[in-house]
Amino acid sequence: xxxxxxxxxxxxxxxxxxxxxxxxxxxxxxxxxxxxxxxxxxxxxxxxxxxxxxxxxxxxxxxxxxxxxxxxxxxxxxxxxxxxxxxxxxxxxxxxxxxxxxxxxxxxxxxxxxxxxxxxxxxxxxxxxxxxxxxxxxxxxxxxxxxxxxxxxxxxxxxxxxxxxxxxxxxxxxxxxxxxxxxxxxxxxxxxxxxxxxxxxxxxxxxxxxxxxxxxxxxxxxxxxxxxxxxxxxxxxxxxxxxxxxxxxxxxxxxxxxxxxxxxxxxxxxxxxxxxxxxxxxxxxxxxxxxxxxxxxxxxxxxx
Amino acid sequence: xxxxxxxxxxxxxxxxxxxxxxxxxxxxxxxxxxxxxxxxxxxxxxxxxxxxxxxxxxxxxxxxxxxxxxxxxxxxxxxxxxxxxxxxxxxxxxxxxxxxxxxxxxxxxxxxxxxxxxxxxxxxxxxxxxxxxxxxxxxxxxxxxxxxxxxxxxxxxxxxxxxxxxxxxxxxxxxxxxxxxxxxxxxxxxxxxxxxxxxxxxxxxxxxxxxxxxxxxxxxxxxxxxxxxxxxxxxxxxxxxxxxxxxxxxxxxxxxxxxxxxxx
Numbered sequence: 001x002x003x004x005x006x007x008x009x010x011x012x013x014x015x016x017x018x019x020x021x022x023x024x025x026x027x028x029x030x031x032x033x034x035x036x037x038x039x040x041x042x043x044x045x046x047x048x049x050x051x052x053x054x055x056x057x058x059x060x061x062x063x064x065x066x067x068x069x070x071x072x073x074x075x076x077x078x079x080x081x082x083x084x085x086x087x088x089x090x091x092x093x094x095x096x097x098x099x100x101x102x103x104x105x106x107x108x109x110x111x112x113x114x115x116x117x118x119x120x121x122x123x124x125x126x127x128x129x130x131x132x133x134x135x136x137x138x139x140x141x142x143x144x145x146x147x148x149x150x151x152x153x154x155x156x157x158x159x160x161x162x163x164x165x166x167x168x169x170x171x172x173x174x175x176x177x178x179x180x181x182x183x184x185x186x187x188x189x190x191x192x193x194x195x196x197x198x199x200x201x202x203x204x205x206x207x208x209x210x211x212x213x214x215x216x217x218x219x220x221x222x223x224x225x226x227x228x229x230x231x232x233x234x235x236x237x238x239x240x241x242x243x244x245x246x247x248x249x250x251x252x253x254x255x256x257x258x259x260x261x262x263x264x265x266x267x268x269x270x271x272x273x274x275x276x277x278x279x280x281x282x283x284x285x286x287x288x289x290x291x292x293x294x295x296x297x298x299x300x301x302x303x304x
Numbered sequence: 305x306x307x308x309x310x311x312x313x314x315x316x317x318x319x320x321x322x323x324x325x326x327x328x329x330x331x332x333x334x335x336x337x338x339x340x341x342x343x344x345x346x347x348x349x350x351x352x353x354x355x356x357x358x359x360x361x362x363x364x365x366x367x368x369x370x371x372x373x374x375x376x377x378x379x380x381x382x383x384x385x386x387x388x389x390x391x392x393x394x395x396x397x398x399x400x401x402x403x404x405x406x407x408x409x410x411x412x413x414x415x416x417x418x419x420x421x422x423x424x425x426x427x428x429x430x431x432x433x434x435x436x437x438x439x440x441x442x443x444x445x446x447x448x449x450x451x452x453x454x455x456x457x458x459x460x461x462x463x464x465x466x467x468x469x470x471x472x473x474x475x476x477x478x479x480x481x482x483x484x485x486x487x488x489x490x491x492x493x494x495x496x497x498x499x500x501x502x503x504x505x506x507x508x509x510x511x512x513x514x515x516x517x518x519x520x521x522x523x524x525x526x527x528x529x530x531x532x533x534x535x536x537x538x539x540x541x542x543x544x545x546x547x548x549x550x551x552x553x554x555x556x557x558x559x560x561x562x563x564x565x566x567x568x
Contacts (some may be wrong), residue, residue, distance in 0.1 A: 030332060085410050106415045
């Protein structure tokens with residue numbers, strides 16, 4: 001069977017150093033059409049540099065970086081991308097409609113104004129000056145600027161910082177719509193539930209390298225932890241000493257237990273306290289998986 | 305076995321921009337740049353009024369009944385002093401601020417046509433320089449009764465609007481090296497001493513001989529003869545000064561552009 005994949009962006013053996021510090025250390029990454037990739041990693045893992053390389057903002061010291069098969073600094077490649085950066089102070093005195101008109105003018109075949117406004121949900125802000133908008137509203141305008149050029153690849157750097165839950169959900173819906181239309185997305189975020197809600201593929205960076213690349217489920221399965229929560233009189237310290245229990249803490253009225261053998265621990269738990277109530281068993285979320293993975297790496301580094 | 309055929313995204317869609325749209329992007333950029341400053345007079349107005357006040361105090365009030373060519377000499381000198389300000393500050397301070405607040409990074413990531421950002425700022429500085437010269441002309445004729453023909457006024461305006469360009473390049477160079485809040489201080493350290501040393505406040509002939517010999521180093525010392533000639537004074541050949549200004553502008557611009565390409 002032959003599968004044809006369209007590569008929209010790639011890094012091959014990319015290395016970038018800043019004053020002796022290696023920010024990106026031989027990174028290999030390939031992004032395909034219609035794929036939503038979440039780029040995760042602790043601070044200083046190389047996320048910003050990776051994005052910078054793909055946008056042509058920084059030059060790799062070694063390796064190859066391509067955007068639509070071209071040099072990212074080639075304007076023809078950048079005409080196919082949309083960008084939402086983490087911090088960009090847009091001209092405060094310009095109206096939202098003027099900012100949109102300016103950004104649309106950079107692209108060969110931008111969306112119509114109506115389409116952009118509808119996708120980003122910014123109809124009520126069009127005539128307002130940018131400085132008069134709240135932080136969350138400004139983020140939505142920046143999202144509109146990112147998608148107004150009808151890009152095939154969208155870079156979203158911490159897109160929902162400063163947004164309320166409602167606005168965040170709406171943005172997620174818009175992102176899913178864009179992906180359904182075949183747009184690829186590179187997303188960096190500190191909210192792991194955001195990556196969990198959106199990403200088909202999660203890439204974890206640490207020390208400028210890819211340490212994990214796969215689906216959300218694959219990343220989760222790397223840590224086989226389960227969380228058990230229940231209301232019981234049992235002593236947390238005593239439970240923590242049981243075999244196969246990684247940890248146990250009191251959280252308010254309930255006891256929270258982490259284990260890699262939920263069935264085993266549950267049986268003993270029910271035996272030990274017949275009065276036990278409010279039982280809840282959850283698989284480790286992306287947040288736990290991510291923490292476990294990065295802790296693991298930190299320990300390896302200390303050992304080395 | 306699965307084989308994976310890796311292909312580049314189809315290039316069949318033509319992503320070239322028709323030239324009309326590229327031109328439109330340049331126009332949109334310049335329009336936005338001018339609009340944002342017109343709506344925020346707090347930035348450009350002091351830049352324009354500072355040298356204007358100087359002319360009012362030292363060129364008109366202090367020299368009210370000056371004899372002969374002195375009033376026209378002062379007008380030309382303060383016009384040079386005046387147009388340096390929007391060039392150095394209008395360009396340098398805003399570039400330094402936008403390098404710090406992330407706007408320049410975003411513009412570099414977006415498919416903005418090359419140089420549109422700088423052209424927009426240049427146009428804004430030229431308009432502000434034109435505004436300064438018009439203000440000076442209005443004061444010179446209205447308050448100072450400086451004898452001046454319409455042609456001379458037009459030529460001074462043109463000299464100012466084009467003469468601002470090498471100072472834009474110098475402002476750009478400073479803005480490319482100094483980020484954010486540090487830029488105004490550095491620019492003042494260049495602006496005020498350079499004005500004095502090139503004889504804009506006190507005629508060169510009255511400065512110590514060493515300073516007179518050093519004067520050709522300063523770009524402003526080359527713009528002054530052009531401004532003097534515009535108002536009908538001075539008999540020097542003008543082309544060496546034009547060449548010197550063009551040279552300075554080009555060198556400053558190249559150094560700044562190199563720095564911006566590398567560091568951003």
